[in-house]
Amino acid sequence: METNLKEYLNKIEHLDYSSRLPTHASLFQNKAILSKIMWDIHSYNAKKFYKLNNKNYESSLEKYGYLTGKFDVKKTKLLKDIFNKCKKIELDPFDFHSDYVYEPRKNLHDDMKRINEYFEPNDFFFKNIPLILDPMKDLIEKENQFYWKVASCRIFKVKPNNKTQGYHKDDQALAIKKLFFYPDGANKEIGSTILKDKFNNEVIIDLEPGSWLIFENSLCEHQAYSSDNCLGRPTIEIDIMPDFHTDTSLSYTGINSWYPWFPISDTEFDIKGLLNFNDVENRNLKRLAGLCNINKCDSYKFPCEFSDYYDEGSSIFSNNDNNESKNENKIESHIKEDINDIIDKKGLVIFMFTFLKIIPLVFVKKLINRFK
Ligand SMILES: [Fe+2]
Numbered sequence: 001m002e003t004n005l006k007e008y009l010n011k012i013e014h015l016d017y018s019s020r021l022p023t024h025a026s027l028f029q030n031k032a033i034l035s036k037i038m039w040d041i042h043s044y045n046a047k048k049f050y051k052l053n054n055k056n057y058e059s060s061l062e063k064y065g066y067l068t069g070k071f072d073v074k075k076t077k078l079l080k081d082i083f084n085k086c087k088k089i090e091l092d093p094f095d096f097h098s099d100y101v102y103e104p105r106k107n108l109h110d111d112m113k114r115i116n117e118y119f120e121p122n123d124f125f126f127k128n129i130p131l132i133l134d135p136m137k138d139l140i141e142k143e144n145q146f147y148w149k150v151a152s153c154r155i156f157k158v159k160p161n162n163k164t165q166g167y168h169k170d171d172q173a174l175a176i177k178k179l180f181f182y183p184d185g186a187n188k189e190i191g192s193t194i195l196k197d198k199f200n201n202e203v204i205i206d207l208e209p210g211s212w213l214i215f216e217n218s219l220c221e222h223q224a225y226s227s228d229n230c231l232g233r234p235t236i237e238i239d240i241m242p243d244f245h246t247d248t249s250l251s252y253t254g255i256n257s258w259y260p261w262f263p264i265s266d267t268e269f270d271i272k273g274l275l276n277f278n279d280v281e282n283r284n285l286k287r288l289a290g291l292c293n294i295n296k297c298d299s300y301k302f303p304c305e306f307s308d309y310y311d312e313g314s315s316i317f318s319n320n321d322n323n324e325s326k327n328e329n330k331i332e333s334h335i336k337e338d339i340n341d342i343i344d345k346k347g348l349v350i351f352m353f354t355f356l357k358i359i360p361l362v363f364v365k366k367l368i369n370r371f372k
Helices: 002-013 022-053 060-064 073-085 106-115 123-144 277-296 323-371
Strands: 066-070 087-089 116-120 147-158 177-182 192-196 202-204 211-215 222-225 233-243
Touching (some): 002 277, 022 277, 060 123, 123 147, 123 177
Antiparallel strands (some): 087 116, 147 233
16 A cells, blocks of 8 residues: 555646646645755754854855855866757756656646756766865855755756746745756846846846856746747756755756755665654654544544544545546445544434434445445
């Protein structure tokens, strides 16, 4: 069942637009809510841990919401080489790993294709980006006030375009930041990034070739800057996420993978007590699936009565297209819900009385189904 649930979620998340069901959107939203809660707590703890172990530092990134810098001539040349060696590809919105937050909306996919050209990271990219990123380790730690890991990377070029996305916040987990490398720089001629800083000043990023920008993409409004006359703005994007120790190695799980749903990854440590990666992930997948029922709840339960429980017979987890068995499952699950409601609301004695009334109904429904 554990594998089935993960496989099921992976399958529905990769269905084409027309095959999606409303239930799938509910599961996505539940996953997003759980994810936000976990990232908030993880990010708070990661910042607290960093502050406990380091001297006080006034972060410009935290103060203004963005920070820029410039690489030397050698790194600028390397950055241009890295970008130029990557092959252009068509954006595939379904190229993401199921363990990662992805953008599911078709209108946003259309916007991404309209505004950007995308490129595939190759061996040269993975071998050489660390020469540029690794020396930034301490600066990124201090400015973020946390140890960090790479959540995802992306290579794209903002196309000449009169209309970009419009001002928006990315609404990802708040501590996650976008780090952009601009091989050709960023300005009004080639294209840029425009953002509102923490003091609500509008800033059009104006940088020389071989520069970088890191910004709080979920706290500061921003959009790509372009025009019909722009030359196009090459960008290498590295998304940064908080952790308890820094690991600068690159992670790539697909062009539409943004960051792990849950702030946890597999490790070589032998972690016991049902707290290893697979156990934690599986428990949370079950919780998010069970959350679909939370709005129907009208009575209190102690956590042990619903934690990590989900109905294996529920049609949500069924890949069986047989309508008869689906209907039978539905009827049985309605009956189960009715019984639970009666016990919760009226107590055991009244339940027994009602039970004697319901039992014949169950048999009649079973008999009807058998002769259908
Ligand atoms: Fe954005």
